[in-house]
Amino acid sequence: MITGSEMAVIDENAAAMGVPRKQLMESSGHAVARAVREVADADASVRVVAGRGNNGGDAFVAVRFLDGFDVTTSLLGRPDTITTEIARENWAALADGEYRTDAVRDSAAFDLGDPDIVVDAMLGTGIRGDLREPERTAAAAINDSDATVVSVDVPSGLNAETGELAETAVEADRVVTFHDTKPGLDALDADVTVADIGIPAAAERFVERGDLMRLDDRDPGSHKGQNGEVLVIGGGPYAGAPALSAKAALRAGADLVRVACPMVVGRELQGFGEDLIVRPYQGKQLEPRQVGFLLQMARHHDAVVIGPGLGDAEETLEAVEGILSGYSGTAVVDADALARVPQVDTDADLICTPHQGEFAKMGGRVSDDWEERANFVERFAADLGQVVLVKGAYDVVSDGETTRVNRTGNAGMTVGGTGDVLAGITGALAATQDPLDAAAMAAYANGRAGDRAFEERNNGLVATDLHDEIPEVLWTDRGGEA
Ligand SMILES: NC(=O)C1=CN([C@@H]2O[C@H](COP(=O)(O)OP(=O)(O)OC[C@H]3O[C@@H](n4cnc5c(N)ncnc54)[C@H](O)[C@@H]3O)[C@@H](O)[C@H]2O)[C@H](O)CC1
Numbered sequence: 001m002i003t004g005s006e007m008a009v010i011d012e013n014a015a016a017m018g019v020p021r022k023q024l025m026e027s028s029g030h031a032v033a034r035a036v037r038e039v040a041d042a043d044a045s046v047r048v049v050a051g052r053g054n055n056g057g058d059a060f061v062a063v064r065f066l067d068g069f070d071v072t073t074s075l076l077g078r079p080d081t082i083t084t085e086i087a088r089e090n091w092a093a094l095a096d097g098e099y100r101t102d103a104v105r106d107s108a109a110f111d112l113g114d115p116d117i118v119v120d121a122m123l124g125t126g127i128r129g130d131l132r133e134p135e136r137t138a139a140a141a142i143n144d145s146d147a148t149v150v151s152v153d154v155p156s157g158l159n160a161e162t163g164e165l166a167e168t169a170v171e172a173d174r175v176v177t178f179h180d181t182k183p184g185l186d187a188l189d190a191d192v193t194v195a196d197i198g199i200p201a202a203a204e205r206f207v208e209r210g211d212l213m214r215l216d217d218r219d220p221g222s223h224k225g226q227n228g229e230v231l232v233i234g235g236g237p238y239a240g241a242p243a244l245s246a247k248a249a250l251r252a253g254a255d256l257v258r259v260a261c262p263m264v265v266g267r268e269l270q271g272f273g274e275d276l277i278v279r280p281y282q283g284k285q286l287e288p289r290q291v292g293f294l295l296q297m298a299r300h301h302d303a304v305v306i307g308p309g310l311g312d313a314e315e316t317l318e319a320v321e322g323i324l325s326g327y328s329g330t331a332v333v334d335a336d337a338l339a340r341v342p343q344v345d346t347d348a349d350l351i352c353t354p355h356q357g358e359f360a361k362m363g364g365r366v367s368d369d370w371e372e373r374a375n376f377v378e379r380f381a382a383d384l385g386q387v388v389l390v391k392g393a394y395d396v397v398s399d400g401e402t403t404r405v406n407r408t409g410n411a412g413m414t415v416g417g418t419g420d421v422l423a424g425i426t427g428a429l430a431a432t433q434d435p436l437d438a439a440a441m442a443a444y445a446n447g448r449a450g451d452r453a454f455e456e457r458n459n460g461l462v463a464t465d466l467h468d469e470i471p472e473v474l475w476t477d478r479g480g481e482a
């Protein structure tokens, strides 16, 4: 099962891989036509009732595959208000092909007639709220008629995000849904078929620009509040690492980032930027006596990043264990802090970000072959019950069930500090997103930022170069087409 918004992610990934949505629409339309042929007698009359989005577009395609039937296509609205280019093109193809079409101006002008079959293509995954006019009147007419109703993707009125059915929803006899079943379809008294529309498996496996659509405010799946507050627990032997993470978190959209660090590096850390809020504690390194204070702070943040620059002193790692075992929010665990993850008992949702060496130390199996590595990481994540992101030329992200692979990034990024940047981006995204999605998007964004920096700096790239590229990658450069 897949929600409408996750479908849009995969769709965009497919487009990024050279399979544009118009091609998918052609397959969708063909599948709808096949379903109509299955229920239609040779002399059946077919009435297509289409909305102005891509759900309607699928039906316009279907009409071209129904030559020989008595088909009339009604568009609910003016042709120039069709919302997407590809739906408009397929509508125009009907007009140019002398197919029988009409555009319904308002509900008073809608007359269903008495067709044998209705193709319900008013609303698909793009629905918001209850049916408005003229869709509402059309749905009532469809439900009053004796026609066999074939719904495209979902019955108009079913919300593919929540599975909720509007009171005025179309009552379908058959549903042809695409790629995978959608929430709510199971509960219907209808014959549901899932049509393969040619989305490459890679569009789900690999992280691509479509994954970043989850950051879109208009995403119907997102009920995220503000953009989150992140606490970085790092520093001691090193001051640069937590600064790199914290700045990356800010660039990745976090509203507030605080860095808790030993007093000895506090001033140096503050020197890295006025945007950083530094909360120094006594001592030269993290020790168990700070656990209480840090846990209290952590509770007031949406996500914690723990590890950058902490070092591996025994007291420090003991304190890490104390923090993780007392914390129940979301934490990104990086660098030396990773060592204690396998033995800690925690209620927190962890996102562990080891490179291959750290992963091996945690007990994971490594491999040079990314597919084999993906299997190893998946099993390790399943045993651990946490999200694991193993960095490499191909990053592997898994929660033990779903495993994603990221291909962005380049050899220039082997320079120190890029892992700290990744941890910071992951923390910012984990403040508002599901942990697995956050890790996948962060790996993609970090690599893309590195690729953009590499274009300018080549092998002279340094970790701070990535910071400036992050906003562009996350919010401007992610493409998207209708
Ligand atoms: N990979 C795939 O699954 C593919 C699916 N396709 C089909 O595209 C639709 C989704 O298309 P989209 O354009 O995003 O949205 P809709 O057509 O569902 O609706 C948008 C349209 O409806 C208006 N609207 C929204 N809410 C309401 C309402 N409550 N009442 C009335 N009107 C409403 C809105 O303003 C827009 O005009 C998916 O379901 C598939 O059928 C593609 O073929 C590509 C592959």
Ligand SMILES: [K+]
Pocket (backbone or CB within 6 Å): 055, 120, 121, 122, 123, 124, 151, 152, 153, 154, 155, 156
């Ligand atoms: K529909």
